[in-house]
Amino acid sequence: MKEVRIWDGPSARSGPPEPELTRRSFLRTGAAAVGGMAALAAALSPLRELALDQAPSMDQFLQKHYKEMTAAEMEAALDRIRKKVEERYDVRPHLRDIKPMEGVEFVYALNLSRCIGCRKCVHACVAENNQSRSPEIQYIRVIEMPRGTLDVEKGDHHYDRPTVPDAAHFYMPVQCHQCANPPCVKVCPVEATWQEPDGVTVIDYDWCIGCRYCEAACPYWARRFNFAQPKLPKEQLNPNMSYLSNRPREKGVMEKCHFCLHRTREGRMPACVEICPTGARKFGNVLDPKSEVSQILKTKRVFVLKEEVGTLPRFFYYFDERYPNSIDPEALAIAQKLREEEGDRYGQLPGAAGPDRAMIAATQPQWWDGRQA
Amino acid sequence: MVIFDQKSSQRSQPAARFAGWVLCAGFVVLAGVLFASPRSVEIPIAPASAVDRSLLVVGPRREAMKDPPRLMVEGVPENCNACHQIFKSSHAGGEAINYHQELKLSHGLNNRCVNCHDAQDRERLTLRDGTTVSFGESPRLCSQCHGTVYRDWEKGTHGKTLGSWVTDAQSQRRLVCNECHDPHSPKYEAMKPLPGPNTLRMGEQALPHVSEGKRSPLQRWLKPHGEGAKTPTQHEEAR
Numbered sequence: 200m201k202e203v204r205i206w207d208g209p210s211a212r213s214g215p216p217e218p219e220l221t222r223r224s225f226l227r228t229g230a231a232a233v234g235g236m237a238a239l240a241a242a243l244s245p246l247r248e249l250a251l252d253q254a255p256s257m258d259q260f261l262q263k264h265y266k267e268m269t270a271a272e273m274e275a276a277l278d279r280i281r282k283k284v285e286e287r288y289d290v291r292p293h294l295r296d297i298k299p300m301e302g303v304e305f306v307y308a309l310n311l312s313r314c315i316g317c318r319k320c321v322h323a324c325v326a327e328n329n330q331s332r333s334p335e336i337q338y339i340r341v342i343e344m345p346r347g348t349l350d351v352e353k354g355d356h357h358y359d360r361p362t363v364p365d366a367a368h369f370y371m372p373v374q375c376h377q378c379a380n381p382p383c384v385k386v387c388p389v390e391a392t393w394q395e396p397d398g399v400t401v402i403d404y405d406w407c408i409g410c411r412y413c414e415a416a417c418p419y420w421a422r423r424f425n426f427a428q429p430k431l432p433k434e435q436l437n438p439n440m441s442y443l444s445n446r447p448r449e450k451g452v453m454e455k456c457h458f459c460l461h462r463t464r465e466g467r468m469p470a471c472v473e474i475c476p477t478g479a480r481k482f483g484n485v486l487d488p489k490s491e492v493s494q495i496l497k498t499k500r501v502f503v504l505k506e507e508v509g510t511l512p513r514f515f516y517y518f519d520e521r522y523p524n525s526i527d528p529e530a531l532a533i534a535q536k537l538r539e540e541e542g543d544r545y546g547q548l549p550g551a552a553g554p555d556r557a558m559i560a561a562t563q564p565q566w567w568d569g570r571q572a
Numbered sequence: 573m574v575i576f577d578q579k580s581s582q583r584s585q586p587a588a589r590f591a592g593w594v595l596c597a598g599f600v601v602l603a604g605v606l607f608a609s610p611r612s613v614e615i616p617i618a619p620a621s622a623v624d625r626s627l628l629v630v631g632p633r634r635e636a637m638k639d640p641p642r643l644m645v646e647g648v649p650e651n652c653n654a655c656h657q658i659f660k661s662s663h664a665g666g667e668a669i670n671y672h673q674e675l676k677l678s679h680g681l682n683n684r685c686v687n688c689h690d691a692q693d694r695e696r697l698t699l700r701d702g703t704t705v706s707f708g709e710s711p712r713l714c715s716q717c718h719g720t721v722y723r724d725w726e727k728g729t730h731g732k733t734l735g736s737w738v739t740d741a742q743s744q745r746r747l748v749c750n751e752c753h754d755p756h757s758p759k760y761e762a763m764k765p766l767p768g769p770n771t772l773r774m775g776e777q778a779l780p781h782v783s784e785g786k787r788s789p790l791q792r793w794l795k796p797h798g799e800g801a802k803t804p805t806q807h808e809e810a811r
Binding site: 316319362 | 593595600602604622623628633684686687700724728732734739747762767768770
């Protein structure tokens, strides 16, 4: 009977004979090994750039996602970050994790009729939020657009003029719109970014893997990536920080505007609203009917950028109607004529030449008509 | 389906072996080059550009006249009537002679002092109907001509609010008209914008065509070293 063998064990003798180690096979194997090792070394060579002090500690490596951390774990994480910030910037930060307020949904409104394009918001934001100064990261982009169009393709955010505003342009600042239907959240493969109950889309900088999908998904160019190790002079660090907002970021993570949540969740205004010299920026709780933003949505001509993409932004642009200062052209013509007759006598007292007839004619046409009749 | 041709495979074997050797040698050379190259690709990054903090002061744009109104006269704060009860304050020619020279009056047709200031009591403002209000109530005065803006300001859709976004919070303060607008010249003056963005994402660095080849390994050999060590950056070229 023929032997049926299922497995040729090491003890099997009928297998092929062990190849002899010849000079040729030695050289061949050796060269292959050297080549392979060299290739491996070449592939691993970027690791040489990994400085040991930048490498994450074991605790940081094992840190859980923001939403999965218990209070104690969060405190430990905060402590670790505090220590790191202190090491790097010689400042003990006031770092905490601030939760959203109940019954609050933040909304932002921006008056395009009032914005003069001075870029103060851009730099106030940078001072507040500890962005990298070099390479430069800014959350707000002020686009100078020719009047008569809303096509951002025609805009320019590198405008450099001796003075603003320019008569032929208007200015449209763009930052994170905190969408109610955020595409950036949908594309994140690791759920490192999500929408909070108060409407702010936040990022867990320790969970982000830096794939930049969100940057590509955002129709408002709102997300910024730390391509290089962020640089921030020690004396410019803002020590008032929270976990989800302005704590210092690392290389390779995404960041963006978060409505200054370390301020706004404590009732304060965002930095860009506070600095705006014209009051073009408005911020508040849309669930409060008395708030300024609710009034704007109710009474002003409001629009959102790229409405057609369906992101439902919480950032609204609005216009003022032209304010007629109650002077109708006919009354103004009469007033100007009177002014010419009288000349510009600034300090004129009523006793000297009677009341200022030009002003009255301009602002109270009925009065003037009565006098004439 | 291609049938395996033993003859041709035998013929191609030396060629394949040669290719294998070349590949091995290539890897060895590559590894050597990578190890010999500088420790990291050094990307020049511009020094931190900071905007002067004095340009970023939060608060009202200008200081409004408060109650009681005072003016610095020879370095001493004086109330209005201290002078105006003694000196005749207006002239047929219309110009102020000693004080208030700094005032630039550019308020359209409204170019008479006593249209807003009370002729008898200079520490009060006069309304159209002859009643007077204090300087602190100046929005009432403005509202006589600028009614639509005033309504917007009351609702909070015009003007600036400081302190808190919480409605009716203690710290919330809505600035009044003359904390932003100069009542004598209400139009905003054009201002110098702060510096624009530098969108080079790795920071400021040499332009590709004038670079020393740090970003392109091939250029390292194509161009001699040392030449043009100080290359103009994009920022400098733009100037």
